[in-house]
Amino acid sequence: MKRHVDDELKKLKDKLFKMGLLVEEALDHAMAALFERDSDKAQAVLKRDQEVNLYEIEIDELGHELIALYQPAAVDLRLITMTLKITNDLERMGDQAVNIAEKVIIINQEPPLKSFQEEFRKMADVASQMVRDSLNAFMEKDHEKAKVILEEDDVMDGINDQVYENIQKMLGEHPENIRVGLSLIMISHNLERVADLATNIAEDVIYLKRGIDVRHHIRERRENKI
Amino acid sequence: MKRHVDDELKKLKDKLFKMGLLVEEALDHAMAALFERDSDKAQAVLKRDQEVNLYEIEIDELGHELIALYQPAAVDLRLITMTLKITNDLERMGDQAVNIAEKVIIINQEPPLKSFQEEFRKMADVASQMVRDSLNAFMEKDHEKAKVILEEDDVMDGINDQVYENIQKMLGEHPENIRVGLSLIMISHNLERVADLATNIAEDVIYLKRGIDVRHHIRERRENKI
Numbered sequence: 001m002k003r004h005v006d007d008e009l010k011k012l013k014d015k016l017f018k019m020g021l022l023v024e025e026a027l028d029h030a031m032a033a034l035f036e037r038d039s040d041k042a043q044a045v046l047k048r049d050q051e052v053n054l055y056e057i058e059i060d061e062l063g064h065e066l067i068a069l070y071q072p073a074a075v076d077l078r079l080i081t082m083t084l085k086i087t088n089d090l091e092r093m094g095d096q097a098v099n100i101a102e103k104v105i106i107i108n109q110e111p112p113l114k115s116f117q118e119e120f121r122k123m124a125d126v127a128s129q130m131v132r133d134s135l136n137a138f139m140e141k142d143h144e145k146a147k148v149i150l151e152e153d154d155v156m157d158g159i160n161d162q163v164y165e166n167i168q169k170m171l172g173e174h175p176e177n178i179r180v181g182l183s184l185i186m187i188s189h190n191l192e193r194v195a196d197l198a199t200n201i202a203e204d205v206i207y208l209k210r211g212i213d214v215r216h217h218i219r220e221r222r223e224n225k226i
Numbered sequence: 227m228k229r230h231v232d233d234e235l236k237k238l239k240d241k242l243f244k245m246g247l248l249v250e251e252a253l254d255h256a257m258a259a260l261f262e263r264d265s266d267k268a269q270a271v272l273k274r275d276q277e278v279n280l281y282e283i284e285i286d287e288l289g290h291e292l293i294a295l296y297q298p299a300a301v302d303l304r305l306i307t308m309t310l311k312i313t314n315d316l317e318r319m320g321d322q323a324v325n326i327a328e329k330v331i332i333i334n335q336e337p338p339l340k341s342f343q344e345e346f347r348k349m350a351d352v353a354s355q356m357v358r359d360s361l362n363a364f365m366e367k368d369h370e371k372a373k374v375i376l377e378e379d380d381v382m383d384g385i386n387d388q389v390y391e392n393i394q395k396m397l398g399e400h401p402e403n404i405r406v407g408l409s410l411i412m413i414s415h416n417l418e419r420v421a422d423l424a425t426n427i428a429e430d431v432i433y434l435k436r437g438i439d440v441r442h443h444i445r446e447r448r449e450n451k452i
Contacts, residue, residue: 175401
């Protein structure tokens with residue numbers, strides 16, 4: 001017999017999935033606003049952020065109702081508290097999209113600077129992919145998929161460091177580009193933060209799978225070390 | 227009669243408090259490493275981050291045990307899930323302390339740049355205060371204290387914007403300071419992130435107090451708007 005709690009958990013996951021799509025869209029639009037020099041598109045990202053925030057509150061409320069009503073044990077409980085944590089991560093990714101959109105509006109007021117297009121397209125792709133992959137890994141409780149995300153995060157860190165170095169060098173030689181250069185560094189940093197948040201989700205999925213063993217291991221280390 | 231669950235909740239809160247002290251100390255040491263040009267102190271912050279991470283795992287585990295064992299309803303349940311969320315926020319503040327320490331090590335390799343000392347001392351003070359205040363507001367369920375934090379966050383945003391503008395201007399005139407200037411901008415940004423995380427905690431405290439009314443209000447808005 002199918003448990004009623006399973007239907008409710010599915011509803012919770014569906015909402016989380018929709019929230020994830022919204023965040024992914026916000027990121028894609030913020031970056032498209034950069035590539036297409038389209039500040040209206042950036043403005044639209046700012047306006048729609050409230051929708052992401054409302055999802056967080058809705059999911060938070062539903063999650064608490066589920067715990068109170070069904071008093072789930074072990075795995076179901078952890079699924080729900082993880083969902084609450086992930087909505088928080090998604091909401092913060094949405095904030096990063098807003099930060100990017102704000103910087104894009106500044107950049108679009110200045111003459112175009114083509115030299116970093118390729119790196120930023122790559123970063124945007126990796127970030128979007130990581131958001132999608134981390135949510136899928138959670139939905140499918142697939143810790144192999146989750147491990148791939150940790151590798152993607154290394155790729156992202158590498159590009160971010162490179163972009164930082166390149167723009168630092170460029171600004172040393174062309175200080176007149178300071179406004180655009182600083183804004184690009186902040187956008188690169190924002191994308192790297194999105195990747196970090198997706199990595200948090202992936203780590204939770206791995207943790208959920210390995211569960212007790214890992215925790216005992218850590219507890220032992222803590223008792224020995226601190 | 228005192229409930230056993232109250233003892234357990236107190237234990238949870240004590241751990242959270244200790245974790246908060248560690249994070250505050252990490253921030254203070256990272257900023258002292260900047261003011262005193264002491265890279266050994268910055269290195270020590272990097273080394274001790276693992277302690278903060280271990281607290282997060284311990285509190286997370288204890289929180290889940292409490293929910294599974296006592297099946298707490300309404301307010302107690304929300305206190306526990308909020309504690310889990312706050313440990314996550316604290317862990318991220320710890321990461322910001324690490325980011326600051328890394329930039330301090332870069333800055334200390336370059337000639338000193340005195341001009342922004344005052345703003346950074348102010349930001350460091352406000353950030354530390356906000357971490358402390360937000361935890362106290364949570365411990366005492368004091369939503370008046372929580373509201374003060376929202377004002378402190380506005381102060382922080384103001385200083386951060388000012389620092390960003392000033393360093394941008396300085397770098398336009400003195401591009402030779404690019405390495406130090408960019409690192410200072412990132413530190414300012416990190417401190418502003420700490421303030422944001424403390425503000426999240428404060429918002430949760432206000433939300434816990436106002437509870438159902440706010441949520442209904444938001445749900446109505448959502449049904450009308452989206």
